[in-house]
Amino acid sequence: MSNQELQARYGHVMMNAFGAPKRVFVEGRGVHVRDADGREYTDLLAGLAVLGLGHAHPAVTRAVTTQLDTLGHISNLYASEPQIRLAERLAAALGDPSARVFFSNSGSEANETAFKLTRLTGRTKIVAMEGSFHGRTSAALAITHNPKYREPFEPLPGDVVFVPYGDVAALEAVVDDETAAVVLEVLQGENGVVPAPDGHVQAARRLTEAHGALLWIDEVQTGIGRCGALFAHHAEGVTPDLVTVAKGLGNGFPVGACLATGRASDFFQPGMHGTTFGGNPVAAAAGNAVLDVLEDGLLEHVTETGDWLAGEIEGLGHPLVDHVRGRGLLRGVVLTADIAPAVAESALDAGFIINAPRPGVLRLAPPLIITRDELRPFVDALPALLDRHG
Template sequence: MSSNINRDTFNQVMVPNYSPMASIPVRGLGSRVWDQQGREYIDFAGGIAVNALGHSHPELVQALKEQAEKLWHLSNVWTNEPAIQLAQSLCTKTFAGRVYFANSGAEANEAAFKLARKYAYDHFSADKHEIISCVNSFHGRTLFTVSVGGQDKYREGFEPVPAGISHVPFNDLDALEAAISDKTCAVVIEPIQGEGGIMPASKAYLMKARELCDKHNALLIFDEIQTGVGRTGQLYAYQAYGVTPDILTTAKALGGGFPVGAMLTTEPIATALNIGSHGSTYGGNPLACAVANKVLSLIDSEEVLNGVEKRHQIFIEQLRQLNKTAPVFSEFRGMGLLLGCELQPAFKGKARDLLQLALEHGLMLLIAGPDVIRMTPSLIIPEEDIHQGMQRFTQAAEQFLQQQ
C-alpha cells in the first residue's frame, strides 16, 4: 500500500460518519494485529464479533482461494453450489427449513421485517402490520431497521420513519404483554442486546414472548447477528435458551470476516416471499458462501463451542482480578465471548477514554454505549493472548484511574 496513506487521508476522502482510531492496521494473524508502523496489538474486538476464527485463518484463506479460482458471481438469475450447501447446513443445524442470503446483518433484518409483514398480509390482513421491538435494541442502519431499532439517536435527522413500530422495555414481561395485540405481525428481540450494553434476555422473557406471539398469531424474530455462530457457546443463542423463533437473522461471524448475512425461517412462513417479492444482487455470492461453509464446519464442533465457555471463565476471572487492582467496573455481564464491562457510576460516559488508553497499551477493545467496554474476541483466541491482553488492559485501567 502507498506510504502516503494515513489517518489524515481518511479525513480528506471519506464521508465523516466514522471516527476511527489514529493507527491503521495492515496485517492480522490469529488474535494479533499490526499497524502501519509495525506496532502489535492483541485483538479483543474481533471486528465486532465478526472475526470468530481470528485473522487470516489458513482454512478460510484456502476456502476463499479455491472458490476464487472457480466462480465469483452469477446473480440470482442462477443459483450456485456453495449457496445451496450453506443453506443445507444452516437448515440441518437449526430449526430452519428455508434460508435467504444477504450481504449484512442489516439486510438480513430488512428481509425478516418485510417477511413478517408480507406473511401477515397474506394470511390475515393489511391491518396486521405492527412490529414490536425493544428499547435500546439495535437492528441495523437501513431506514427500516433503524426504525425498528430502539435507540432514538440513530433515527434523528432521518424522519419520517416507517410507521407501525413500537418499543417496549427489554426484559419487561408486563410491558410486552400490554403492547402486543392481534394487529402485531412480529416481535423482534436480540437474545443479548449488543449495542444496548451487552444485556442478556432472561429465559422467562423469551418464553413469554414465544407464548404471546403464538396467542396473537405474530411471528417471533430473534436478531442473532451478534450472538450467532458460536459466540455464546452454542451455535445460536436460542439453543441455549430453549426458545425457538419463527425467524432468525445471522451475519457477522457467519463469514468469519467475509461479508455475508442470512435470514432463517420455516418453510410455511418462507412461502410469503414469493418470486419477485424480495431480492439481493450479491446475496448468496459464491465466494461468501464458500467461506461461510468453512466457518460453520469449523465452529460447530465440540472443541470450539466447549472452548468458548472455558475462555469465558478465564476472561471473567481475569476481569475480576483487574478490578481488584484498578476498580473501574461495577459489573461484568454477557454469555460466552460476548462480554460487557460496565464502568462505575463515577466514570459514566468515559468508556471511549478507556478504550483509547487500552489501544495505547497494545489492546484492541470495543464499546457498547458510553458506559460499557465490550469484548468480542476470536472464539479460538489462545489462552496466552487472553492473559497478555488482560495484563495490558490492567495497565490501561490503572492509567485511567490516575487520570481521573
Template sequence: MSAPHVPVKRADFDQVMVPNYAPAAFIPVRGEGSRVWDQSCRELIDFSGGIAVNVLGHCHPRLVEALTEQAGQLWHVSNVFTNEPALRLAQKLVNATFAERVFFCNSGAEANEAAFKLARRVAHDRFGPEKHEIISALNSFHGRTFFTVSVAGQPKYSDGFGPKPQGITHVPFNDLAALEATISDKTCAVVLEPIQGESGIRPAEQAYLEGVRKLCDKHNALLIFDEVQTGVGRTGDLFAYMHHHVVPDILSSAKSLGGGFPIASILTTQELAGYFSVGVHGTTYGGNPLGCAVGGAVLDIVNTPEVLNGVKARHEIFKTRLQQIGAQYGLFDEIRGRGLLIGAQLTEGWLGKAGQVLAAAEKEALMVLQAGPDVVRFAPSLVIDEADIDEGLNRFERAVARLVNQG
C-alpha cells in the same frame, strides 16, 4: 504485474472519506490469529474481533484456503442462477438449526430488513393489512437501513431523516408485563436480541423469552430473533436461542457467519418462506459464491464441541480476570454476557467514559470495543489462544491502572 501501492496515511481518511466514522489513529495492515500489525509494524492483541465478526481470528488458514479455491472458480452469477457454495451452506444451516429454508444477503441490516418484510408480508397475506405492527425493545439495535433503525429502539440513530415508517412500538427489554400490555391482534411480529449488544451486553432472561414466545403464539405474531451478534458460536452455542430452548419463527444472522467476509442470512420455516415467492424480495449479491464458500468453512469449524466448549471455557477466564481487575481498580463493577460476548459495566464515577478506556487500551497495544458509553465490550476470536488472552488482559490491566492513576 500489479501496480505499486500508493502510500496512504490516517489523515487521508479526513480528505476522501464520508465522515460518518471516526477511526483510530493507526491503520492495521496485517493480521494473524488474534494479533494485528499496523503500518509502523506495531503488534496489537485483538479483543474486538472486528465487532464480533472475526470468529476465527485473522487469516485463518482454512478460510484463506476456502476463499482462494473459490476465487479461482466462480465469483458471481447473481440470483438468476444458483451456485454450489450457497446450496452447501444453506444445507448446513438447515441441518444445524430449526430452519427449513434460508435466504442469503450481505449484512445484518439487510437480514433484518428481510425479516421484517417477511413478517409483514405473512401477516398481510394471512390476516389482512391491519396486522402490520412490529414491537421491538427499547435500546435495541437492528441495523442502519431506515426501516431497521426505525424498528430499533434508539432514536439517536433514526431521528433527523424525515417521517419514520409507521406501526412500530418500543417496550422495555426484559419486561414481559410491558409487552403483554402492548401486543395485540394487530401485531405481526416481536423482534428481540437474545443479548442486547450495542446498548451494553444485556442478556434476555429465560422466563422473559419463554413468555414472549407464548404471547406471540396467542396473538398470531411471529417471533424474530436478531442473532447478528450472538450467532455462529459467539455465546458458546451455535445460536443463542439454543441455550434458551426458545425457537423463533425467523432468525437473522451475519457478522460471524462469514468470519470477516460479508455475508448474512435469515433462517425460517418452509411455511413462512413460501410468502417470499418469486419477485417479492431479492438481492443482487446475496448468496455470492465467495461468501458462501467462506461461510461453509466457518460453520464446519465452529459447529463442533471442541470450539463451542472452548468458548465457554474462555468466557470463564475472561470473567474471572475482569472481576479481579474491576475489584482492584474500581473502574467497573459488573461483568455481563455469555461466551465471548462480554461487557464490563463502568462504575458510577466512570459513566460515559468507555471511549477513554478504549484509547488507554490502544496505547497498551490492545484493541477492545465499547457497547454504548458505559460498557467496555470484548468480542475476540472464538479460538483465541489462552496465551493471547492472558497477555491481552495484562495489557488491559495496565491501561486501567494508568487511567485510574490519572484520575
C-alpha cells in the same frame, strides 16, 4: 506510508460517517493485527464480532481463493452447490425441518428481509425493544431504539412500538392481534452486552403464539458461535419464526442470512425480494469453511474461555469493575464510573483493541480461537488502564 499520512488521505476522500480512523491497519494474523507504523495489537474486538476464526484463517483463505478461482459470481438467477450446502447446514442447525434461507450481504440486509416478511402477515405492527440495535438501513433502523440513529432519517417505516427490554408486563400490554412480529436480541450487544432476563424470550414466544404474530430473533452479533453455540437462542428453549445472522458467518467476507420457519418460510414468492450478490459462491464457500471449523470442537472452547475471562476480570477485585456480563466470548465489563471510552483509548495505546458501546461498559468480542495465554496480557494490563482514569 505512516498512519498519519494515510489518515490524512482518508480525511480528504472519505465521507465523514465514522470520524477519523484511530489507526490504519495493514496486516492481520490470528488474533493480532499490525498498523502502518509497524506496531502490533491484540484484537479483542474481532472487527465488531465478525472475525470468529481470527485474521487470515487458513481454512477460510483456502476456501475463498479456491472458489474464486473456480466460480466467483453467477447472480441469483442461478444457483451454486456451496450456496445450497450452506443453506442446508444453517437450516439443519436451526433445528426446524420447515426452515428456509434467504442470503444477504450483511446483518442490516438480513433484518431488512425479515422486516419485509413481517409485512406479509397482513399486519404492520412490530414490537421492538428499548436498547436494541438492528442496523442502519431504513427498515432495520426503524426497529433500532437509539433516537440518535433514527431521528435524522425520519420518517422511517412505521408502526413500531418500543418496550423496555426484559419487561414482560410491558410486552403483554402491547402484543395483540394486530401485531405482526416481536423482534429482540438474546443479548443486546450495542447496548453494552445486556442479556435478556430469565423468562423474557420465552414470554415473547408465548405471546406471539397466542396472538398469531411472529417471533423474530436477531442473532447478527450473538450467532455463529459467538456465545458458545451456533445460535444463542437455543439456550432459551424456543423456536423463532425468523432468525437473522451475519457477522461471524463469513469471517470477514460479507455474508448474512435470514432464516424463516413455519408459515413464514413460504411468504416470499418469485419477484417479491432479491439481491445481486447475496449467497454468491465465494460468500457461501467462506460460510461453509467457518461452519467446518466451528463444528470441530471450537464451541466448547468458546464457552470455557469466555467463562474463564469473566472470572479472571472479576477476580481482579478492582474497585472500578462492577461485574462482567454476557455469554461465551461476547462480554461486557461493567464499570462503576463512566470512563469506558477513555479506557478503550488507553487500551489501544497499550496494544489492545476493545471498544465502549456504553459510557460505563467495555465490550470484549475477541476471535473465538483466542487462548487464555493470548488473553492474559490484557487481564494483567486492565488494572493500570482503569487506574489511569479512575
